Amino acid sequence: MKNWIAKLSEFRKKQQPVALVTVTKCLGSTPCVVGSRMLITQDKQLFGTIGGGKLEFLATQEAMKALQENRIIESSYTLGPEFEQCCGGKVEFMIEPMNQSPELFLFGAGHIGCEIAKLLVDTPFKVNLIDSRKDWFNDFALDESITCCEVNIDDFKTFRDVVKWGKNCYVLVLTHDHSIDFEIVAMALQNDTKYLGLIGSKTKKVRFNNMLIKDMNIPEGMSNVVCPIGLQIGGDTPKEIAISVVAQLLEVHYRNEE
Numbered sequence: 001m002k003n004w005i006a007k008l009s010e011f012r013k014k015q016q017p018v019a020l021v022t023v024t025k026c027l028g029s030t031p032c033v034v035g036s037r038m039l040i041t042q043d044k045q046l047f048g049t050i051g052g053g054k055l056e057f058l059a060t061q062e063a064m065k066a067l068q069e070n071r072i073i074e075s076s077y078t079l080g081p082e083f084e085q086c087c088g089g090k091v092e093f094m095i096e097p098m099n100q101s102p103e104l105f106l107f108g109a110g111h112i113g114c115e116i117a118k119l120l121v122d123t124p125f126k127v128n129l130i131d132s133r134k135d136w137f138n139d140f141a142l143d144e145s146i147t148c149c150e151v152n153i154d155d156f157k158t159f160r161d162v163v164k165w166g167k168n169c170y171v172l173v174l175t176h177d178h179s180i181d182f183e184i185v186a187m188a189l190q191n192d193t194k195y196l197g198l199i200g201s202k203t204k205k206v207r208f209n210n211m212l213i214k215d216m217n218i219p220e221g222m223s224n225v226v227c228p229i230g231l232q233i234g235g236d237t238p239k240e241i242a243i244s245v246v247a248q249l250l251e252v253h254y255r256n257e258e
Helices: 004-013 053-069 111-119 157-161 178-189 202-214 238-255
Strands: 018-027 037-041 046-048 073-078 090-098 103-107 126-131 147-150 169-173 195-198
Touching: 004 018, 004 037, 004 046, 004 090, 018 053, 037 053, 053 073, 053 090, 103 111, 103 178, 111 126, 111 238, 157 178, 169 178, 169 238, 178 195, 178 202, 195 202, 195 238
Parallel strands: 103 126, 103 169, 126 147, 169 195
Antiparallel strands: 018 037, 018 090, 037 046, 073 090
16 A cells, blocks of 8 residues: 555544554565555545455454554464465564544643643643633633633533543543533533543532532442542642643553553
8 A cells, every 4th residue: 555644644634543554574475565554444444455355354353453442453363274365374464543642621721721731742642722711812822732712601512512522532620610610520421531530629529429419310420530630749839730630641541552
């Protein structure tokens, strides 16, 4: 597949997850060569080839697993009778999930929120900094990689629609208003996220837990919410708190890549 870079760029622009299969080793007689590549989409569309037949069928199955678990998979197959091939060679390939970078939706562009956004520049995270205060971002000077989003407090649908829910979605709640915090947490618990964190004390966590169970009919309450947020490394300035939170986000992300 000679145009795989251009094709991969197309999927990246559309933010469409795909798996890149690369043949890394060939021994004996094989239907492909080292460097053969193939792209596989989540609906099992194939672009390019690594030799066809059962080899590609198994590669497609592995690709679905790589995309689902968002991790690199290395595989090795001997092309014997079970492959309905008489090559007798051996093929090794690597499957890399693409366009599945973690994306943070950070509600609350206050001192701590801005410090978190700045610290995440040049990490795997794509950062969306969100606030409901009118014209709040007018005088902000942040890195161009950070997306600033103003949502409408009178239309909570704007809060929900700004988030790309899913297994690569990280949500942090640090707004200026506890009632807004609660509504966001309740909303996030009813959608798919990788990580949901709320800034606050143990008292706030207990209060929100009771409200979620009694008022929102969410039986698990706060059990799936990280609160307080951040690793317990000490320090209470906005930057120090931000460092602890960013460390936790990176820990969650890289733990799932092992």
